[in-house]
Amino acid sequence: MGDAVSIQTPLPFTEGRLKVIITGAAGRVGRGFAEFAASRFELTLLDRPGVDLSGLDAYGRTDHCDLADLPRLTRLCRGADCVLHLAADSNTAAAWESVLASNIVGTYHVFTAGKRARCPRVVFASSVHAVSGYAPGRQITPDAPVNPGNLYGVSKCFGEALGRYMAEREGLTVLAVRIGAFQKPEAAREPDSDWMIGTFVADQDLYHVLERAIRIQGIRFGIFHAVSDNWFKRLDITATRELLGYEPAHDFMRLSPHFKELFTDLPHGHSPSPSGAGDTAE
Ligand SMILES: NC(=O)C1=CN([C@@H]2O[C@H](COP(=O)(O)OP(=O)(O)OC[C@H]3O[C@@H](n4cnc5c(N)ncnc54)[C@H](O)[C@@H]3O)[C@@H](O)[C@H]2O)C=CC1
Numbered sequence: 001m002g003d004a005v006s007i008q009t010p011l012p013f014t015e016g017r018l019k020v021i022i023t024g025a026a027g028r029v030g031r032g033f034a035e036f037a038a039s040r041f042e043l044t045l046l047d048r049p050g051v052d053l054s055g056l057d058a059y060g061r062t063d064h065c066d067l068a069d070l071p072r073l074t075r076l077c078r079g080a081d082c083v084l085h086l087a088a089d090s091n092t093a094a095a096w097e098s099v100l101a102s103n104i105v106g107t108y109h110v111f112t113a114g115k116r117a118r119c120p121r122v123v124f125a126s127s128v129h130a131v132s133g134y135a136p137g138r139q140i141t142p143d144a145p146v147n148p149g150n151l152y153g154v155s156k157c158f159g160e161a162l163g164r165y166m167a168e169r170e171g172l173t174v175l176a177v178r179i180g181a182f183q184k185p186e187a188a189r190e191p192d193s194d195w196m197i198g199t200f201v202a203d204q205d206l207y208h209v210l211e212r213a214i215r216i217q218g219i220r221f222g223i224f225h226a227v228s229d230n231w232f233k234r235l236d237i238t239a240t241r242e243l244l245g246y247e248p249a250h251d252f253m254r255l256s257p258h259f260k261e262l263f264t265d266l267p268h269g270h271s272p273s274p275s276g277a278g279d280t281a282e
C-alpha cells in the first residue's frame with residue numbers, strides 16, 4: 001500500500017456510533033453489512049430509485065438516490081463521518097455505458113459530494129478485478145501496478161486513482177478496499193475453482209475489514225486487500241492485517257466439501273503450499 005508501509009502500528013481506531021452513509025445498500029454486500037453494522041454505526045442506507053429497500057429500515061434510515069444526482073448526494077452526505085461507497089454496476093462483463101454511468105461518473109459524484117458536504121472520509125469498494133489481469137497463481141501486493149482484467153476492473157482503478165487524488169489534493173481520507181469474491185461461508189461449494197481458492201472472502205471477514213476501514217485513524221489514503229485466510233491468497237493481505245488489525249476467520253479450501261478432507265489432520269495455518277501457488281509473489 002505504498003506510503004503507508006512506513007507507518008508505525010498500531011494505529012488508533014475511532015470508537016462510537018459514527019454516522020455512515022452507504023451507497024448500494026440494497027446489494028449483496030450492502031444488505032449484509034447493514035445488518036452487521038446497525039449496532040455499531042448510525043446508518044443511512046441508499047440505493048437507486050425503484051430498488052426495493054424493504055427490510056433495510058431495521059438497520060437505519062433508508063432513501064433512494066441515483067448516483068447521477070450530485071446535488072441530492074451532497075445533501076445526503078451532510079453531517080456524515082464517512083461514505084461507504086458500494087454502489088456500482090458490479091457485473092464483471094458490464095456494458096461500457098453502464099460502467100461509465102454508475103462506476104465512473106457515479107463514483108466521481110460520490111467523492112465530490114463527500115468533499116462538498118465536508119464528510120471527511122470515503123471508503124471505496126474496489127475489486128480484485130483492478131489487478132485481475134496478472135497471471136493466475138501470482139500473488140498481488142497492493143503496491144503492484146494496476147492491471148485490470150476487464151472494463152469493470154478499469155472502473156475500479158479509476159475509483160482508486162480518484163480516491164488518491166481526493167485524499168492528496170482535496171482533503172478527504174480515502175480507503176480503497178479491494179474485495180475478492182464475496183460469499184457466505186456456507187455457499188463456498190464450487191468444486192475446483194482456482195478463482196475462488198485465491199479470491200474468496202467470507203461475508204463476516206469482509207465486514208470486519210470495512211468496519212476497520214471506516215474507523216482507522218492516521219491514514220490519508222490506502223489500498224487494502226480483502227480476501228479470507230485462503231491457502232493461496234491471490235491478494236496479499238499483510239497490510240490489511242498489520243494496519244487494520246484484520247484477523248480473517250475463513251479459508252475457502254477448508255469450507256469447500258471438495259477440499260475439506262485434505263485438511264483434517266493439519267492445524268490451521270500449517271498447510272503445505274500447493275505447487276504453483278503460495279503466499280509469496282512469484
Ligand atoms: N460481490 C463481490 O464479490 C464483489 C463486489 N465488489 C464491489 O463491491 C460493491 C458491492 O458489491 P455487491 O453488493 O456485490 O453489488 P450489487 O450489484 O449486489 O449491489 C450494487 C448496488 O448498487 C446499486 N447501484 C448501481 N448503480 C447505481 C446507481 N447509478 N445509483 C445508485 N445505486 C446504484 C444497485 O442498485 C445495487 O443495489 C460494488 O462496488 C462491487 O463492484 C468488489 C469485488 C467483489
Ligand SMILES: O=C(O)[C@H]1OC(=O)[C@H](O)[C@@H](O)[C@@H]1O
Pocket residue numbers: 090091092127128129179180181182199
Ligand atoms: O470476480 C468475482 O468473484 C467478483 O468480483 C467482483 O468484483 C464482482 O463485483 C462480483 O460480481 C464478482 O463475483
